Amino acid sequence: MMTTTTQKQQKNTHRQHLLQFSLFLLFSSLVQGQQLSHNHLRALQQEEASWMDKLSDFFTDDRCLRTEKNTANSKDLSNWMSKRNLTSTRLLDLTLPGTHNSAAFDLTTELNTNDPDYSTVEEGTFRIPDSVVSQWICGYALTQSLSLSEQLQAGIRYLDLRFDFDSVTNQWRGYHFLWGLEMSVLLEQIATFAKAHPQEVMVLQFGTIYNPGVTAEQKQDYASKITNIFAGQLIPTSIDLQNVTIGELQEAGTSIMAVIRDNEIATLSDVLWDDQNTIENTYAPTDDTDVLKSYNEDRLAEFYNLDTNNTKLYKLQWILTPTVAYIQANPLVGNLYVLAQTANERLVEFKRPTSETNQQLGNILLLDYVEVSPLFDVLDLSQYADGNFVQEEVPEQDTFSSAAKVGLGVGLTMFICGLCCLRKWCKKDKNKD
Numbered sequence: 001m002m003t004t005t006t007q008k009q010q011k012n013t014h015r016q017h018l019l020q021f022s023l024f025l026l027f028s029s030l031v032q033g034q035q036l037s038h039n040h041l042r043a044l045q046q047e048e049a050s051w052m053d054k055l056s057d058f059f060t061d062d063r064c065l066r067t068e069k070n071t072a073n074s075k076d077l078s079n080w081m082s083k084r085n086l087t088s089t090r091l092l093d094l095t096l097p098g099t100h101n102s103a104a105f106d107l108t109t110e111l112n113t114n115d116p117d118y119s120t121v122e123e124g125t126f127r128i129p130d131s132v133v134s135q136w137i138c139g140y141a142l143t144q145s146l147s148l149s150e151q152l153q154a155g156i157r158y159l160d161l162r163f164d165f166d167s168v169t170n171q172w173r174g175y176h177f178l179w180g181l182e183m184s185v186l187l188e189q190i191a192t193f194a195k196a197h198p199q200e201v202m203v204l205q206f207g208t209i210y211n212p213g214v215t216a217e218q219k220q221d222y223a224s225k226i227t228n229i230f231a232g233q234l235i236p237t238s239i240d241l242q243n244v245t246i247g248e249l250q251e252a253g254t255s256i257m258a259v260i261r262d263n264e265i266a267t268l269s270d271v272l273w274d275d276q277n278t279i280e281n282t283y284a285p286t287d288d289t290d291v292l293k294s295y296n297e298d299r300l301a302e303f304y305n306l307d308t309n310n311t312k313l314y315k316l317q318w319i320l321t322p323t324v325a326y327i328q329a330n331p332l333v334g335n336l337y338v339l340a341q342t343a344n345e346r347l348v349e350f351k352r353p354t355s356e357t358n359q360q361l362g363n364i365l366l367l368d369y370v371e372v373s374p375l376f377d378v379l380d381l382s383q384y385a386d387g388n389f390v391q392e393e394v395p396e397q398d399t400f401s402s403a404a405k406v407g408l409g410v411g412l413t414m415f416i417c418g419l420c421c422l423r424k425w426c427k428k429d430k431n432k433d
Contacts, residue, residue: 064107064138064178066394067145067337067369074371075385077155082199083384087247091363092313094246096203097375098158098366099151100319101143103174103186109134112175114164114210123324134178139335140322141177143368148189150392155376157200158315158364159190162207163222165214172222183222187229190256194233199250203313203364205259205279216264223260223268230256234271241278242311279364280312287326287339289346292318296350303362304352316362318347336368344373 086094111118111134146154163183166173174180190204206226209219227234235254249255259273260266266274284295296316303314320339327334344367351359358380367373376382 061109061135064109064142066106067142069145069150069371069391069394071146071154071371071389071391074154074389075376075382076153076387076389077376077381077385078153078193078197079200079386080155080381080384081157081201081246082197082250083386087245087250089246090242091201091244091246091249092242092310093360094363095361095379096157096313096364097155097370097379097381098160098203098315098364099144099156099370100160100317100366100368101162101176102148102151102156102159103161103163103180104142104176105144105147107138107141107174107176107178107180109138110179111137112164112166112177112179112210114212115175115177116210118177120322120324120327137177139337140327141336143176143336143340145369146371147392148186149193150389151370152190152193152197152200152202154370154389155381156370157202158366159202159204160207160366161186161204164209165211165218167211167213172218172225183225184229187225191229191233194230194255198233198253198255201246201249201255201257203257203259203279205275206261206265208261219262219265220268222262223265223272226258227269227271230258234258235273236271237273238270241313242309278312280314282315283317285321285323287320287323289320289343292320292343293346293349300350300352300361303360313363315364315366318343318350318365318367337372340368341372343367344369344375347378348374350378 144151148159151159162175163172164175165171166179172183174183174186180186190202194200194202209222233254233256235249235257239249239254257273257278258271259275259278261275263274263276266272282296282299284292286292286295296318299314299316303316306314320343322334322336322339330338347367350361361379365375365379367375
């Protein structure tokens with residue numbers, strides 16, 4: 001698979017070939033007696049290059065077309081923890097609403113080939129070259145439409161954050177198949193919310209780093225970004241997680257638990273929690289809602305049977321994952337938004353087989369596209385709303401993604417070819433008569 005740099009080189013090579021062909025035509029016309037001045041020739045070359053740039057820009061995007069925000073049923077739950085009487089409630093007695101791949105709301109079309117999930121899409125798209133398929137991957141890379149600050153406003157208190165080191169830009173960046181925003185930009189969104197709402201306790205889980213060339217110095221930079229941006233707000237690892245209450249965390253002014261997957265980074269500070277000893281991760285890799293429901297019901301039963309000395313946050317994931325078969329069977333209409341809608345509709349069915357109300361559904365319950373889910377109703381949190389949800393403005397985007405434009409172009413080409421063939425066939429048939 002080609003890197004971003006190779007893609008740009010290939011794009012320039014294609015353009016050079018077209019320019020060379022146009023020059024051939026121009027010099028051919030000279031031989032035929034059409035005299036062109038040197039300045040005229042240069043002007044034609046520049047016009048050709050400009051035309052190719054415009055055509056290339058029309059059919060390729062630097063960024064994914066962001067999913068439209070459907071927040072008609074969303075509420076402002078910025079203060080649900082402070083409005084709810086949680087002074088003596090243990091953190092382990094709460095279910096924190098969460099989002100999956102939380103930073104995958106704004107992505108470029110640059111592929112992060114270090115991402116292991118990339119191989120699934122690669123196989124599902126019949127190994128079509130990256131430069132062609134990267135625009136289409138957006139539908140399987142975007143997992144949220146709301147920014148991190150909007151997710152927190154909507155009531156989310158667990159964020160699944162995945163950062164990898166981009167060797168091309170020399171930056172830590174968010175990713176999900178495709179590269180996203182720079183790490184500091186994303187963390188600042190969270191810090192701004194946390195400072196404005198200091199009584200809201202949240203868990204940030206920092207996922208696996210896949211770039212094999214990351215150095216110790218770069219890992220130190222990763223840790224420093226977290227500790228500096230959230231300075232004074234991070235929950236120290238000396239806290240007794242088994243017994244600590246929300247009230248104690250609120251009183252101490254430490255509202256953010258940073259849980260790190262990378263062990264080397266986790267040991268760099270006493271406010272960075274080791275993932276393996278802090279969160280129990282569960283996950284069903286399926287695109288079938290019945291399998292998803294059955295799996296999570298089994299995990300919920302395990303949660304209720306945990307030892308009383310348990311000190312881990314138990315995480316449940318209500319998400320559907322596209323398989324290779326799903327991708328190949330749904331080349332035009334398949335995407336994570338469609339899968340999320342299918343899964344989220346059935347969230348209301350998820351509970352223990354008892355008559356008990358307000359059941360705890362693990363310590364963390366996360367999903368895709370939270371705004372098209374009944375998550376806050378299921379967790380009985382909607383009653384703590386401060387009013388209507390307020391959307392952030394999104395920079396103006398094209399109405400159609402580049403993938404849609406390419407599809408339209410292919411469709412029109414096939415239609416025109418069909419008309420030409422029909423015309424030729426009719427003419428041939430007429431000559432027979």
